[in-house]
Amino acid sequence: MKSIFNHENLDGKNILLRLDLNVPINKGKITDETRINKILPILNFLIKKKTKIIVISHIGRPKGKIQKHLSLKPICEKLENKLKKKINLITENIFNLKRKDLFINDNEELIFLENIRFYEEEEKNDEKFSKHLASFADLFVNDAFSCSHRAHASVSKITKFLPSYAGLQLDAEVKALKKLTTEIEKPITCIIGGSKISTKIGVIKNLIPKFDNIIIVGGMANNILEHKGYFIGKSLKENNCEKIIKEIFSLSKKFSCSIFFPEDVVVSKDLNGNPVIKELNEIASDDLILDIGPKTIMKILGIIEKSKTILWNGPAGYFENPKFSNGSLKIAKKITEKNELNSIYSVAGGGETIALLNKANAFNSFNFISTAGGAFLEYLEGKVLPGIKSLN
Numbered sequence: 356m357k358s359i360f361n362h363e364n365l366d367g368k369n370i371l372l373r374l375d376l377n378v379p380i381n382k383g384k385i386t387d388e389t390r391i392n393k394i395l396p397i398l399n400f401l402i403k404k405k406t407k408i409i410v411i412s413h414i415g416r417p418k419g420k421i422q423k424h425l426s427l428k429p430i431c432e433k434l435e436n437k438l439k440k441k442i443n444l445i446t447e448n449i450f451n452l453k454r455k456d457l458f459i460n461d462n463e464e465l466i467f468l469e470n471i472r473f474y475e476e477e478e479k480n481d482e483k484f485s486k487h488l489a490s491f492a493d494l495f496v497n498d499a500f501s502c503s504h505r506a507h508a509s510v511s512k513i514t515k516f517l518p519s520y521a522g523l524q525l526d527a528e529v530k531a532l533k534k535l536t537t538e539i540e541k542p543i544t545c546i547i548g549g550s551k552i553s554t555k556i557g558v559i560k561n562l563i564p565k566f567d568n569i570i571i572v573g574g575m576a577n578n579i580l581e582h583k584g585y586f587i588g589k590s591l592k593e594n595n596c597e598k599i600i601k602e603i604f605s606l607s608k609k610f611s612c613s614i615f616f617p618e619d620v621v622v623s624k625d626l627n628g629n630p631v632i633k634e635l636n637e638i639a640s641d642d643l644i645l646d647i648g649p650k651t652i653m654k655i656l657g658i659i660e661k662s663k664t665i666l667w668n669g670p671a672g673y674f675e676n677p678k679f680s681n682g683s684l685k686i687a688k689k690i691t692e693k694n695e696l697n698s699i700y701s702v703a704g705g706g707e708t709i710a711l712l713n714k715a716n717a718f719n720s721f722n723f724i725s726t727a728g729g730a731f732l733e734y735l736e737g738k739v740l741p742g743i744k745s746l747n
Contacts, residue, residue, distance in 0.1 A: 359397075366405045369408065373411050374412045391434065408464060409635070410467045412427060449468060452491070495517040504733045510745075532735065537699075544665050547569065558735045560606060568612070571615075582600045585638065590642070590644040615658065620638070621646035623678075665702070666703075674711050688715070690720070703723075
């Protein structure tokens with residue numbers, strides 16, 4: 356991939372910039388600005404280079420129909436405040452636009468095209484649509500890694516018609532993920548959680564041959580405990596996972612990757628009840644497993660201490676209730692301490708993990724935080740991402 360950072364002369368060029376600004380909006384107000392803050396570096400970089408920026412992005416899944424509540428207007432307003440610059444949101448039908456219509460005044464630097472998913476051609480990866488979009492600009496920049504697992508017009512097909520580059524964020528994301536998959540410093544550990552083991556099996560299977568340790572926590576761990584013959588009460592679990600679990604342990608043995616799961620747990624009778632530490636053989640029929648216990652925490656902290664590289668995807672428990680956030684917060688604190696000593700390379704990803712790190716004020720204490728979701732997991736599974744392939 357060519358990075359836009361290395362382009363020698365951008366002065367005066369029209370840049371078609373694909374971003375992912377699919378942020379949560381409630382009643383017209385943005386409730387999480389993480390993705391907005393992450394795209395500020397590429398915008399500031401291109402502004403400094405005196406380019407004309409045409410932003411393409413989306414919100415939600417309007418399925419090719421105009422839906423006012425999915426307009427990019429609140430995002431433009433938020434960015435105007437952050438950048439201290441006027442942003443023109445073009446709501447006119449893209450098919451009626453020509454390059455000369457975009458920057459009316461010489462002092463205009465930044466415009467947004469309205470939600471690109473208002474056009475059904477976007478998700479169809481339509482070639483004519485891509486070619487028309489390309490006619491607006493001199494260069495294309497993809498800084499939306501989180502959309503790059505989609506074969507969409509403004510992500511993949513567009514590269515046929517313009518010189519194409521990776522943006523600063525996309526470039527950083529790929530470099531971070533390479534440190535987990537191909538340029539690894541060992542020992543390397545993965546802490547993986549979530550409610551469904553079936554959604555993460557592709558990641559686990561791809562990482563086992565490369566990783567030294569896989570630590571399974573959260574709802575996923577309940578399935579492991581049940582598989583090992585422990586009673587899990589009324590805890591969250593996924594059905595029909597025996598085959599998957601057997602495959603995980605079989606692969607781990609083949610590649611000498613250690614699989615860790617809870618040795619003790621924190622339970623309660625309901626999500627708002629009081630926490631009780633229990634051994635695995637003490638779990639009652641009306642117990643909910645909601646966090647990892649102190650012995651498990653100490654074991655995980657010991658593994659982190661010996662690790663040079665760590666990937667974290669999924670909290671250790673029901674962290675939304677502070678009573679059951681202890682395991683997750685202790686993990687975050689330990690990785691933060693190692694980072695401060697420059698003795699670990701740490702990457703975290705996934706919506707719940709990001710929410711946890713924000714809650715723990717540890718967001719900036721990791722080497723890299725991915726907001727990519729599906730693209731993050733698919734890359735870790737070893738899948739080819741259309742948006743990345745088209746830039747190569």
